[in-house]
Amino acid sequence: MIQIRDLTKSYGTTTAIKDLNFTVNKGEVVGFLGPNGAGKSTTMKIITGYMAPTSGSVTIAGFDVFENPIEVKKRIGFLPETPPLYTDMYVWDFLAYVAKLKGVEKSHIKSQVEMAIERTHIQSVSHRLIQNLSKGFKQRVGIAQALVSEPEILILDEPTVGLDPKQVAEIRDLIKELKGKHTVVLSTHILPEVQASCERIIIINRGRIVAEDSLLGLNRKMTGNHRIFVRVKNLNENLLSALGGVKGVVDVKKGDAPGAIVLTTENDETIQENIATKIATSGAGLIEMRAEDYSLEDIFLKVTAEGELR
Ligand SMILES: Nc1ncnc2c1ncn2[C@@H]1O[C@H](COP(=O)(O)OP(=O)(O)O)[C@@H](O)[C@H]1O
Ligand SMILES: [Mg+2]
Secondary structure (H helix, E strand, O other), X not given: OEEEEEEEEEEOOEEEEEEEEEEEOOOOEEEEEOOOOOOHHHHHHHHOOOOOOOEEEEEEOXXXXXXXXXXXXXXXXXXXXXXXXXXOOEXXXXXXXXXXXXXXXXXXXXXXXXXXXXXXXXXXXXXXXXXXXXXXXXXXXXXXXXXXXXXXXXXXXXXXXXXXXXXXXXXXXXXXXXXOOEEEEEEEOOHHHHHHHOOXXXXXXXXXXXXXEEHHHHHXXXXXXXXXXXXXXXXXXXXXXXXXXXXXXXXXXXXXXXXXXXXXXXXXXXXXXXXXXXXXXXXXXXXXXXXXXXXXXXXXXXXXXHOOOO
């Protein structure tokens, strides 16, 4: 659906993005994650045709963004960093105006505006002036204007930035509802954002892609092995050596807390069960057991500190 080839953009002597390559398939929800200044907004402005790259190409549903801008704009709804809201307009009128600009047929404008209002849950403010809305509602109106022409693709640049936690949760729910109906690319510098909403993650740092995978895949690349954390009532050396003999256990160490054991294991679905059985038959008394996966935070720190992870 979206194909990005060798995309480079320089602002004078600053290279904002360098040789980016990635593809987004139809129906995917992809997170574009990176710290401030990584090049997220630059990439999104180029994908949506708002800015030309220095070199490289973008095609949307087979149309080149710069050769067929009209075909491309028809297929994309864009929420830029600063939502393009005419604050002295009423919400309903503004959405009708955007629908008209986007080429929605006159006879469909009313129903399209109603659809966008309904899907972003802004019925209660649809007859208010945009300037009087809270930040959370303004952001929803920004998403509504991206949705109003019912585009196949939605590009959302930091959709939750500056919102309070309740509003963040509401926007996340909204993005989940978009899943399946649209191809979505959302950018963020906040890790839980992509964990909550995205199937695939592209991590960008200093204008380059440093990792690209599913959340699960990134976790696997980070570890290779899994860690399992166990706590027992009666910890003794016999138990430690017995656990070392369980198939798939690579390493056994005492943990910091009383009765704590940290096991490094191969990625095997039956291993937790085998460990639990071993502890139960030893009479050590299992108190707690959990698998410790790496968080996206760990991954992010690792890839942005060490460069590529592929
Ligand atoms: N209009 C501009 N002129 C000059 N430099 C810019 C401009 N826009 C962005 N940059 C620079 O390009 C880099 C990437 O910026 P941006 O794409 O906004 O990153 P992000 O959205 O990930 O925070 C940064 O170093 C930023 O300072
Ligand atoms: Mg940005």
